Amino acid sequence: xxxxxxxGANGFMGxxxxxxxxxxxxxxxxxxxxxxxxDYKNVVSKAGNLFEIExxxxxxxxxxxxxxxxxxxxxxxxxxxxxxxxPKHYEFLKKMVASGVGKLVVLGSMxxxxxxxxxxxENTPCNPLSLYGIAKNALRQMTQLLxxxxxxxxxxxxxxxxxxxxxxxxSIFSKIMQAAADGKKTFPFTSxxxxxxxxxxxxxxxQVAAVTLNDTEFGIIxxxxxxxxxxxxxxxxxxxxxxxxxxxxYGAFPDRPYDSLAIWGDNxxxxxxxxxxxxEIQR
Numbered sequence: 001x002x003x004x005x006x007x008g009a010n011g012f013m014g015x016x017x018x019x020x021x022x023x024x025x026x027x028x029x030x031x032x033x034x035x036x037x038x039d040y041k042n043v044v045s046k047a048g049n050l051f052e053i054e055x056x057x058x059x060x061x062x063x064x065x066x067x068x069x070x071x072x073x074x075x076x077x078x079x080x081x082x083x084x085x086x087p088k089h090y091e092f093l094k095k096m097v098a099s100g101v102g103k104l105v106v107l108g109s110m111x112x113x114x115x116x117x118x119x120x121x122e123n124t125p126c127n128p129l130s131l132y133g134i135a136k137n138a139l140r141q142m143t144q145l146l147x148x149x150x151x152x153x154x155x156x157x158x159x160x161x162x163x164x165x166x167x168x169x170x171s172i173f174s175k176i177m178q179a180a181a182d183g184k185k186t187f188p189f190t191s192x193x194x195x196x197x198x199x200x201x202x203x204x205x206x207q208v209a210a211v212t213l214n215d216t217e218f219g220i221i222x223x224x225x226x227x228x229x230x231x232x233x234x235x236x237x238x239x240x241x242x243x244x245x246x247x248x249x250y251g252a253f254p255d256r257p258y259d260s261l262a263i264w265g266d267n268x269x270x271x272x273x274x275x276x277x278x279x280e281i282q283r
Contacts, residue, residue, distance in 0.1 A: 001026055003062070004065045005060045005065070005066050006030055007031050007066070009045070010036060011071075012074065016202065020208075028043040028044065029043075029063060057099030057100070062099075064103070068092075068104065068105065073132075077130040078130065079131060080131065082132050082134070083131055096152075097146055100152075102152065104152060105211060106139070106155075109133065110197070111129075112158065115259075154219065156220045157207075157211050158223065160199060160264070161196045162198075173238055176244065186247050186248070187249060188249045188253055189249055189252055190251070192231045193231070194259050195231070196234075196264065197225055197226070197227065197228060203225075207223040210270075210274050211270070214276060222265035222269065224270065227264055236248070
C-alpha cells in the first residue's frame with residue numbers, strides 16, 4: 001500500500017480523481033485550504049496552505065506519491081495569478097523532491113502547446129499563447145530540471161477539454177447547465193467551428209488515476225480521447241444528452257484568437273497505461 005498526497009482536493013477535478021483512487025486500496029491524503037468533505041474510503045483529509053508549510057513532506061505524513069492538482073484561476077487564461085503563483089508551485093515541488101518523495105504526478109494542459117494544427121504528443125514543440133499556458137509550460141520545464149539526477153520520477157499529465165454536467169465548474173458545459181437551471185432559453189456562443197479533444201469527466205478521472213498508479217510510463221502523458229470534434233457538435237450533443245431546453249446563440253462571442261482550428265491528443269501512451277491498469281478507454 002502506498003500513501004498518495006493529492007493537492008487541490010476540493011477543486012473542479014479533485015473529488016472525482018480521489019473517488020477513483022480511493023478504490024485502489026492505497027491511503028489517500030486529500031489536501032486543500034479547507035477540509036475534504038466527501039466520504040470516500042481510504043481517504044484522510046489534511047487542510048493547509050501548501051505554499052506556507054515549511055516541510056510539506058513531513059506535514060503530510062511522508063507520501064510516496066504526490067498528485068499535484070492545485071491551481072488557481074484555471075479557467076481564466078489571462079489571470080496574472082498564473083504567473084504570480086508559479087514560483088510558489090515550484091518551491092512546493094522543490095521541497096517535496098528534496099525530501100525524497102518517490103514520484104510527482106502534475107496536472108498540465110494542452111494550452112502549454114499554443115497554436116497547433118493536428119495531433120499532440122510528448123515531443124510536440126510548445127509555444128503557449130496565454131498566461132495560463134505559459135505558466136503551466138514553465139512549471140513543466142522547471143519540474144523536469146528539478147527531478148533530473150534525483151530518485152524522484154515525474155509524470156506530467158496533459159489535460160485537454162473536460163465535459164462535466166454540474167453547475168459547480170467554470171467550463172462552458174457547467175455554464176450551460178447553470179443557464180438552463182436559471183431558466184434561460186439561449187446561451188451566447190462562438191462560431192463553434194474549432195475542433196478539440198473532449199473527454200467526459202468520469203473518464204478523465206479514471207485516466208489520471210491510472211497514470212498515478214502506473215510505474216512504467218513517465219514524462220508527458222496525454223489524458224485525452226485521441227480524436228477531434230467541433231465545439232458546436234460536442235455542445236449540441238451535451239444539450240441533447242442532458243435534455244436541456246436551451247439553444248446556442250451562434251456568433252454572440254468571437255472565437256479566441258489563440259485557439260487552434262483543430263487540435264487533439266495522441267492517446268498512444270494513455271491507452272497503454274489503461275490496458276496495464278485494466279481500465280477501458282472511452283471510444
